[in-house]
Amino acid sequence: MKLHKEILHELKEHIPFTALATLTSIILIFFFLKLNLISSFIPLFYMFHPAHILFSAAVSSAMFYNYNKKILPSVLIGLIISVAIGSLSDIFFPYLGTSLLGIPISFHLPALEIPIVIWGIGLIGAGLGIIIKKTKFPHFLHVLISVFASLFYIFAYSANFSIINFLVILLIASISVVIPCCLGDIILPLLLRIKKTSNQKKIGVSLQ
Numbered sequence: 001m002k003l004h005k006e007i008l009h010e011l012k013e014h015i016p017f018t019a020l021a022t023l024t025s026i027i028l029i030f031f032f033l034k035l036n037l038i039s040s041f042i043p044l045f046y047m048f049h050p051a052h053i054l055f056s057a058a059v060s061s062a063m064f065y066n067y068n069k070k071i072l073p074s075v076l077i078g079l080i081i082s083v084a085i086g087s088l089s090d091i092f093f094p095y096l097g098t099s100l101l102g103i104p105i106s107f108h109l110p111a112l113e114i115p116i117v118i119w120g121i122g123l124i125g126a127g128l129g130i131i132i133k134k135t136k137f138p139h140f141l142h143v144l145i146s147v148f149a150s151l152f153y154i155f156a157y158s159a160n161f162s163i164i165n166f167l168v169i170l171l172i173a174s175i176s177v178v179i180p181c182c183l184g185d186i187i188l189p190l191l192l193r194i195k196k197t198s199n200q201k202k203i204g205v206s207l208q
Contacts (some may be wrong), residue, residue: 060126
């Protein structure tokens with residue numbers, strides 16, 4: 001199967017889970033905020049961000065492994081992609097989005113602040129992905145948790161936003177999650193797998 005067909009096939013299979021997870025998380029956030037069930041967002045961010053890394057690593061490594069069957073490359077790809085994509089979707093994009101709205105927000109990067117925790121959880125997640133080999137439901141959990149993490153980051157480290165800004169923040173969080181998560185869970189593992197396979201074929205031809 002050609003690269004673009006593989007990517008489109010996997011996106012088609014996973015997009016319904018992406019949409020459902022995003023919608024579910026936004027509804028739950030509204031519910032929690034309306035009932036004042038959350039007193040502090042900082043501890044919640046530092047719970048949901050590592051959880052995001054865990055499931056992201058599991059999906060990325062499983063996606064690569066399902067096409068490649070190489071344990072070490074699968075673990076490394078799951079680990080690196082999960083920390084990179086998790087930092088983008090939970091921190092960098094929400095930070096940039098709220099900054100563009102003129103909402104004061106401080107910058108915090110757990111991958112550097114608590115590296116042993118973040119990279120260790122990523123390693124565990126990558127290992128689990130190879131064992132489980134499933135991607136759809138872990139992808140759903142990945143997106144669901146990531147929306148929470150993105151919103152908790154904004155709520156924890158910013159202030160003074162109106163209702164209109166709050167609605168825009170929900171949009172920022174959704175975009176911050178959907179694009180990087182699909183990129184990290186599906187597109188990048190397939191691109192890296194195809195590139196590796198192509199290189200192996202070229203080497204094999206040159207040796208003949």
